Amino acid sequence: MNEWKALNGRITLFPTVPVPAPLPSAFELYRRVWGGDPDNYQKQANALLPTVAQGTRNGIAVQLVSQPARIDFSLSPPPAPGAITPSIDLIENTSQFHAELTRIIDVLAKGAISNPVLRVALGVQFVSLKTDVIETNKTLMAVMPVPYRVKLTDEQDFVFQINRPQVSSRVESIRMNFVTTWRAQRLQVVNFTILAAGMPVSASKDTSLAQPHPEVKEFIAASVSFDNNNVPAGPLTSSQQSELLLEGIARVETGQREIGLNIEEF
Amino acid sequence: MRGFPHTVYHRAMIILSSTSGSPADISSGPAEDYSYANLTGSSEFDFVGIAPIRSERQVLKTYFSSVAVLEQWELSQNYQELGEALNEMAALEGADEWRIEPSVYHAASYVAAKLREDSVPAPQIFTHGPESVVFNWSDDNNDNLYLTISANEISALISSPERITQRIDYSASQFLNPSHLLPFAHLGRPIILISRSDTDLPELIE
Numbered sequence: 001m002n003e004w005k006a007l008n009g010r011i012t013l014f015p016t017v018p019v020p021a022p023l024p025s026a027f028e029l030y031r032r033v034w035g036g037d038p039d040n041y042q043k044q045a046n047a048l049l050p051t052v053a054q055g056t057r058n059g060i061a062v063q064l065v066s067q068p069a070r071i072d073f074s075l076s077p078p079p080a081p082g083a084i085t086p087s088i089d090l091i092e093n094t095s096q097f098h099a100e101l102t103r104i105i106d107v108l109a110k111g112a113i114s115n116p117v118l119r120v121a122l123g124v125q126f127v128s129l130k131t132d133v134i135e136t137n138k139t140l141m142a143v144m145p146v147p148y149r150v151k152l153t154d155e156q157d158f159v160f161q162i163n164r165p166q167v168s169s170r171v172e173s174i175r176m177n178f179v180t181t182w183r184a185q186r187l188q189v190v191n192f193t194i195l196a197a198g199m200p201v202s203a204s205k206d207t208s209l210a211q212p213h214p215e216v217k218e219f220i221a222a223s224v225s226f227d228n229n230n231v232p233a234g235p236l237t238s239s240q241q242s243e244l245l246l247e248g249i250a251r252v253e254t255g256q257r258e259i260g261l262n263i264e265e266f
Numbered sequence: 267m268r269g270f271p272h273t274v275y276h277r278a279m280i281i282l283s284s285t286s287g288s289p290a291d292i293s294s295g296p297a298e299d300y301s302y303a304n305l306t307g308s309s310e311f312d313f314v315g316i317a318p319i320r321s322e323r324q325v326l327k328t329y330f331s332s333v334a335v336l337e338q339w340e341l342s343q344n345y346q347e348l349g350e351a352l353n354e355m356a357a358l359e360g361a362d363e364w365r366i367e368p369s370v371y372h373a374a375s376y377v378a379a380k381l382r383e384d385s386v387p388a389p390q391i392f393t394h395g396p397e398s399v400v401f402n403w404s405d406d407n408n409d410n411l412y413l414t415i416s417a418n419e420i421s422a423l424i425s426s427p428e429r430i431t432q433r434i435d436y437s438a439s440q441f442l443n444p445s446h447l448l449p450f451a452h453l454g455r456p457i458i459l460i461s462r463s464d465t466d467l468p469e470l471i472e
Contacts, residue, residue: 015376022372043282045351046346046349046353047348047349047350047353047371047374048345048346048348048349048352048375048379049346049349049354067379068372068375068376068378068379069376069379069380069383070379123362143415176371186284
């Protein structure tokens with residue numbers, strides 16, 4: 001069984017030109033992509049704050065954030081139902097994760113966003129949970145190309161990033177960044193309790209519930225991230241946006257195999 | 267030496283006042299009175315009839331091993347006030363001198379978001395009627411930068427107490443890469459932009 005799994009994925013669009021029309025809200029975009037209402041929606045409370053739509057679709061937690069200068073589609077693992085102890089959830093169904101990224105790209109290709117877009121980005125992070133920093137470093141070195149490998153034992157906070165920019169193979173004259181980052185990533189999960197609205201604190205017989213304090217657990221993981229995006233040059237058509245994103249996802253597919261993550265469903 | 271985490275996930279839990287579909291005891295005492303569910307979707311929110319909470323899990327992209335940028339908090343606060351001001355101006359009606367057109371509101375919001383993204387200090391704001399807003403920065407020498415934003419144009423005017431020292435007009439097409447404009451947003455002196463290069467994407471600011 002492959003120890004590497006997806007932790008999250010993101011597609012980002014950067015609109016350009018302060019056009020006299022607003023970007024579509026996260027609610028509208030959510031419906032266009034997933035065909036139903038989000039589970040949660042936050043309308044815009046301030047000109048510079050985003051609209052946010054969240055839900056779970058096909059076993060993936062999805063979040064849409066729309067604000068004046070960018071739109072983010074984020075995919076992450078849904079929290080385990082009923083989980084009490086803090087834990088790191090990973091995306092187990094990688095093929096579905098890939099399908100959801102592709103679904104977003106397909107909808108964008110059909111012109112889901114009519115505002116001019118200057119730049120698109122696709123990011124995917126894969127991790128392998130480890131028990132200590134030595135194991136983490138060892139795992140990272142195993143998936144780094146030989147020319148870049150360094151000797152690591154118990155050093156912390158290792159980060160190594162490279163960019164291999166190239167002209168797009170799908171959209172003429174557009175230059176793309178293909179950024180890969182290897183990182184020993186420390187993660188902290190905090191569970192905290194919130195009393196339901198209208199529920200008097202005194203209703204709790206347990207004083208620890210009346211004044212809840214967060215439960216904290218730390219984790220460490222070997223992490224490899226791919227961040228593929230175009231260099232801004234001019235407004236992109238819907239078709240160009242989707243072509244660049246498809247190129248981005250294709251490079252993740254080949255890139256993760258080249259370095260040895262070997263995630264079959266991606 | 268113990269390191270600090272790179273990333274913090276916040277997972278909220280809600281204590282419901284009656285049983286729900288996914289009970290799970292977390293204490294040995296009042297289990298019969300309370301049940302617990304992760305805030306993972308609307309079903310739990312709907313069940314208790316409370317307003318949705320935006321996110322039960324947040325990834326804070328903070329590298330605690332590094333020194334934090336303290337100015338960010340104040341910057342966020344100042345831009346929040348700017349956003350509120352824009353909201354209020356857009357909501358005004360009739361002949362109110364502070365009223366702005368919706369198209370100006372959207373353009374100004376876009377420019378403000380870009381400025382915030384690049385950690386440019388938040389400007390003061392005033393209007394020139396409903397068809398434009400003016401962002402203003404000034405320094406200790408009473409030098410001023412005025413960024414006048416209308417639906418399709420932006421002009422920057424830099425002035426000293428004695429005279430106008432520079433004026434630049436931008437058409438919409440020059441906003442293809444707003445960072446070309448932004449260095450002028452500080453009294454004509456170049457400023458160092460954070461996360462602004464062809465490779466780096468700006469951080470998501472929520």
